[in-house]
Amino acid sequence: MPTKRTASKISPRTVVLVTLAVGLGLPGALFAAILLLSPLTKPAVIDALVGRVLGVDPATWPWTGLAEGVAVGILAFILVNFGAIVSGMTVWWEMRVSSRMQSRVGYNRAGAAGFFQWIADAVKLLFKEDLIPADADQILFRSAPYFVMAGFALAFVVLPFGESLIAADLNVGVFYLIAVTALVVVGILLAGWSSNSKWALFGGMRSAAQVISYEIPAGVAVMVPILMSGTLSMQGIVRAQGAWPWQWNVFTNPASTVAFAIFFISQLAEGNRTPFDLPEAESELVAGYLSEYSGFRFALYFLVEFGNLWVMAAVATTLFLGGWQVPFVGPEAYAAARGAELIPGAAWWGLEALSMVVMVLKTLVVLNLIVWVRWTLPRIRIDQMMNLCWKYLVPWAFASFLFTLLWQLAVAGTPALATVSGIALTAATALLLVLFLRQTRANLVAMGDRVDLTNW
Amino acid sequence: MPTTVREYTGSIRDTVKSFWHGLSITLSYLVRRPITVQYPDRTTLPVRDMLPPRYRGFLEVDASICTGCQACERACPISCIQISLEKDPQNPKQRVVTQFDIDEAKCMFCGLCVEPCPTGSIQHTREFEGSQADLRNLVIRWSDPLHPFPVYKVDKAAEYLPRVELGTLVRAKLAARAWDAPGPRFLPPEPPAAPAAPAAGDATPAKP
Numbered sequence: 103m104p105t106k107r108t109a110s111k112i113s114p115r116t117v118v119l120v121t122l123a124v125g126l127g128l129p130g131a132l133f134a135a136i137l138l139l140s141p142l143t144k145p146a147v148i149d150a151l152v153g154r155v156l157g158v159d160p161a162t163w164p165w166t167g168l169a170e171g172v173a174v175g176i177l178a179f180i181l182v183n184f185g186a187i188v189s190g191m192t193v194w195w196e197m198r199v200s201s202r203m204q205s206r207v208g209y210n211r212a213g214a215a216g217f218f219q220w221i222a223d224a225v226k227l228l229f230k231e232d233l234i235p236a237d238a239d240q241i242l243f244r245s246a247p248y249f250v251m252a253g254f255a256l257a258f259v260v261l262p263f264g265e266s267l268i269a270a271d272l273n274v275g276v277f278y279l280i281a282v283t284a285l286v287v288v289g290i291l292l293a294g295w296s297s298n299s300k301w302a303l304f305g306g307m308r309s310a311a312q313v314i315s316y317e318i319p320a321g322v323a324v325m326v327p328i329l330m331s332g333t334l335s336m337q338g339i340v341r342a343q344g345a346w347p348w349q350w351n352v353f354t355n356p357a358s359t360v361a362f363a364i365f366f367i368s369q370l371a372e373g374n375r376t377p378f379d380l381p382e383a384e385s386e387l388v389a390g391y392l393s394e395y396s397g398f399r400f401a402l403y404f405l406v407e408f409g410n411l412w413v414m415a416a417v418a419t420t421l422f423l424g425g426w427q428v429p430f431v432g433p434e435a436y437a438a439a440r441g442a443e444l445i446p447g448a449a450w451w452g453l454e455a456l457s458m459v460v461m462v463l464k465t466l467v468v469l470n471l472i473v474w475v476r477w478t479l480p481r482i483r484i485d486q487m488m489n490l491c492w493k494y495l496v497p498w499a500f501a502s503f504l505f506t507l508l509w510q511l512a513v514a515g516t517p518a519l520a521t522v523s524g525i526a527l528t529a530a531t532a533l534l535l536v537l538f539l540r541q542t543r544a545n546l547v548a549m550g551d552r553v554d555l556t557n558w
Numbered sequence: 559m560p561t562t563v564r565e566y567t568g569s570i571r572d573t574v575k576s577f578w579h580g581l582s583i584t585l586s587y588l589v590r591r592p593i594t595v596q597y598p599d600r601t602t603l604p605v606r607d608m609l610p611p612r613y614r615g616f617l618e619v620d621a622s623i624c625t626g627c628q629a630c631e632r633a634c635p636i637s638c639i640q641i642s643l644e645k646d647p648q649n650p651k652q653r654v655v656t657q658f659d660i661d662e663a664k665c666m667f668c669g670l671c672v673e674p675c676p677t678g679s680i681q682h683t684r685e686f687e688g689s690q691a692d693l694r695n696l697v698i699r700w701s702d703p704l705h706p707f708p709v710y711k712v713d714k715a716a717e718y719l720p721r722v723e724l725g726t727l728v729r730a731k732l733a734a735r736a737w738d739a740p741g742p743r744f745l746p747p748e749p750p751a752a753p754a755a756p757a758a759g760d761a762t763p764a765k766p
């Protein structure tokens with residue numbers, strides 16, 4: 103049975119090239135698919151295509167609904183795959199970053215920089231036995247991961263990727279988002295309850311308490327950008343902001359900066375990220391609600407946990423950080439490039455791609471911030487977690503909400519106020535950034551070290 | 559739990575400060591060179607040569623100075639050592655060690671066997687890399703019935719005991735065995751497998 107292992111003959115250059123091809127090609131292909139499909143799978147476009155290609159009247163043709171459904175189904179498939187792949191790549195990236203932060207090397211075996219490790223991990227998890235404890239509630243135990251997965255996948259419906267790149271621009275977008283992400287709690291609670299294990303039950307209960315508590319400051323903080331743009335639609339909120347930092351929601355209103363901080367912290371808590379990973383605190387609860395899961399179902403939880411980073415980052419970018427707005431490209435530019443054609447020309451696609459690049463870059467920055475916070479702060483205690491929510495975040499969220507109401511009245515009187523606040527806060531942030539980098543340099547120098555990325 | 563305004567604002571300030579300093583410290587580590595050394599292929603020396611000299615790794619027996627006293631076997635609290643002695647058929651006055659097995663998989667490297675050895679024949683080495691696909695391959699045989707060694711008679715006049723360089727013997731033994739070599743079979747061959755479909759219900763073996 104033992105097989106002879108032969109030393110791998112692949113040259114390092116090939117490994118690097120293959121890694122680069124997969125690492126850039128896979129997300130690139132998915133982004134391209136989203137770029138192409140999301141404007142083209144809208145029912146209006148499908149109807150027009152049906153009418154033009156088949157020469158039938160879409161209003162009376164019996165299969166119009168089916169054609170629209172298939173088109174949306176393809177888009178949904180691409181989006182869920184995007185979530186899964188982004189989640190896997192986030193795992194790899196987070197493990198790399200965390201190891202550097204802890205002076206370790208991290209993944210470095212499978213592919214260049216260990217890039218294929220996440221694929222190897224996923225394959226390993228899929229091959230593991232999907233064990234169900236004897237005394238577990240079979241139906242609930244089996245179905246719980248799908249609630250979590252559904253809550254995660256449904257969020258992608260309203261996540262904008264670019265100017266017209268969104269699966270569905272619901273006019274209740276933000277509300278929808280908060281509603282469907284709550285499904286994740288249902289899944290976690292079910293998992294905790296049905297496992298019939300005290301670790302899992304405690305984990306599930308803690309998670310429910312945590313997520314439901316933090317929904318309140320998150321919801322109130324979200325009200326601030328909504329008030330500032332006067333709409334619940336995700337695209338509407340982005341359109342109400344400008345491309346430059348001093349036109350972003352986070353800076354045009356002092357209370358909104360506070361709201362952004364509150365929203366960010368609440369998102370960490372809702373995503374069960376460290377420092378709020380109490381539901382799966384290893385040192386106390388084995389693995390919390392995940393204790394009894396294995397194989398594919400465990401993989402689903404993991405996928406959602408890391409995929410949520412992208413969702414969190416994209417939502418924060420949309421609400422506070424100007425979304426996909428490209429400098430010097432206003433709504434007229436998009437309209438001019440769009441023209442009246444059914445399938446718009448190359449200029450429009452180029453603009454869309456540009457807006458997608460801006461959105462993705464901002465999202466990646468926020469995503470890295472979340473990863474960075476996780477590897478910086480230790481887990482807080484459960485009473486501290488509740489204290490933080492009810493005594494600090496909730497009152498401050500309400501205060502910023504009230505301040506925004508007054509601020510909007512003031513801005514309606516003197517529109518220059520928003521610009522002044524934007525420029526002042528942007529300058530303050532830039533100054534803080536410089537100070538922060540100086541502090542970091544001081545930390546480096548204090549240890550007699552220097553910046554050395556040779557072994558990254 | 560804050561009870562005064564000062565405590566309340568103080569805890570907000572603490573939070574902001576710990577974010578500020580914490581993030582800056584982790585960022586500064588992010589751009590440093592990791593201090594870990596990648597084992598096994600990027601170390602400057604073989605790892606065994608970087609270990610302290612009194613490291614307790616795999617045991618090594620120098621057969622040329624083993625007196626066959628079995629003190630090590632008796633000292634081992636978990637019986638990893640198995641020694642058998644016989645008379646040499648050719649020379650009834652000479653005893654030979656026909657079995658000297660040390661189960662390195664079971665050994666806890668406590669060193670209790672090393673201490674009673676009168677000649678220093680059994681010693682810990684700095685070898686520790688012994689990955690084997692089959693656990694039984696970690697039983698290192700220093701003598702076996704086909705290759706027995708005669709016991710050593712301590713020369714009272716000798717100034718020192720001629721021991722071979724520590725580590726060479728066990729290294730040779732480990733190197734001679736491929737990591738995926740099939741393990742030795744200590745049990746008799748298993749009986750032929752039962753027919754696929756048992757004829758009668760009572761013929762099936764009882765399950766534990």
Ligand code: SF4
Nearest residue numbers: 634665666668669671
């Ligand atoms: S080191 Fe300890 S456990 Fe190992 S063989 Fe010697 S006495 Fe036994």
Ligand code: SF4
Nearest residue numbers: 624625627628630675
């Ligand atoms: S190795 Fe040492 S203690 Fe063990 S039998 Fe030989 S001489 Fe005696």
